[in-house]
Amino acid sequence: MDFDSLVLAAATADLADEPAARDHADAVEFRMDLASDPLAALDDYDGDLPLIATNRDPAEGGEADAPERERLAVLEEASAHDAVGAVDIELASLRDDPGTAAAATARDNGARVIASVHDFEATPAAARLAALLTEAADHGDVGKAAVTATDRDDALRVLSATHAATERGDRVATMAMGEAGRHTRAVAPLYGSKIGYAPVDPAEATAPGQYDLATLADLIDRLGGR
Numbered sequence: 219m220d221f222d223s224l225v226l227a228a229a230t231a232d233l234a235d236e237p238a239a240r241d242h243a244d245a246v247e248f249r250m251d252l253a254s255d256p257l258a259a260l261d262d263y264d265g266d267l268p269l270i271a272t273n274r275d276p277a278e279g280g281e282a283d284a285p286e287r288e289r290l291a292v293l294e295e296a297s298a299h300d301a302v303g304a305v306d307i308e309l310a311s312l313r314d315d316p317g318t319a320a321a322a323t324a325r326d327n328g329a330r331v332i333a334s335v336h337d338f339e340a341t342p343a344a345a346r347l348a349a350l351l352t353e354a355a356d357h358g359d360v361g362k363a364a365v366t367a368t369d370r371d372d373a374l375r376v377l378s379a380t381h382a383a384t385e386r387g388d389r390v391a392t393m394a395m396g397e398a399g400r401h402t403r404a405v406a407p408l409y410g411s412k413i414g415y416a417p418v419d420p421a422e423a424t425a426p427g428q429y430d431l432a433t434l435a436d437l438i439d440r441l442g443g444r
């Protein structure tokens with residue numbers, strides 16, 4: 219998984235979704251924080267699609283119920299699996315140990331690092347959004363910002379920041395969560411966003427405003443986003 223072109227990820231807590239995702243997705247995002255025995259599920263995984271391992275911090279919208287060090291240790295362990303092509307680590311964790319150590323272990327294991335930032339309240343002002351993307355792209359092989367749009371200005375700011383970061387040579391992934399930002403999930407790849415997320419089943423969405431996988435794949439393909 220090199221993220222030089224768009225990776226459309228089927229986001230799920232259940233790796234049994236993988237066969238249904240194959241037709242449309244390039245990868246599966248395994249939300250370990252939402253799964254009941256994620257390391258056992260990884261051991262049993264024999265699907266075709268590469269995995270992005272995510273063990274999301276509750277401070278960023280996840281449900282990982284463990285102290286920081288243990289939460290990140292799960293990702294380190296996950297990265298040792300051949301199927302895991304990338305781990306997602308929050309930018310807030312990557313600024314210090316144990317996050318930097320977890321990223322180094324993941325890289326030693328051959329996995330890429332997605333440095334992520336989430337804002338479930340708002341879309342930051344343009345300068346702040348640009349700074350976050352720059353910092354995230356610095357720490358990760360991809361810098362990701364998932365923010366919340368409440369109007370079209372917010373959505374435009376996300377697209378514009380994506381375009382500017384890509385023009386600067388930063389590898390980024392962006393999406394505006396929520397209804398007002400929904401279309402950015404289809405359009406951001408045209409401005410350089412390198413990862414899209416969608417659930418196989420819309421009832422199992424992992425973030426507000428997601429399209430189901432088949433719909434997002436179709437929209438992106440029709441728009442020429444991959």
Ligand SMILES: O=C1C[C@@](O)(C(=O)O)C[C@@H](O)[C@@H]1O
Nearest residue numbers: 229272364393395415424425
């Ligand atoms: O960070 C992201 C992006 C996301 O929040 C989204 O808005 O699609 C979905 C999450 O599963 C993923 O980890």
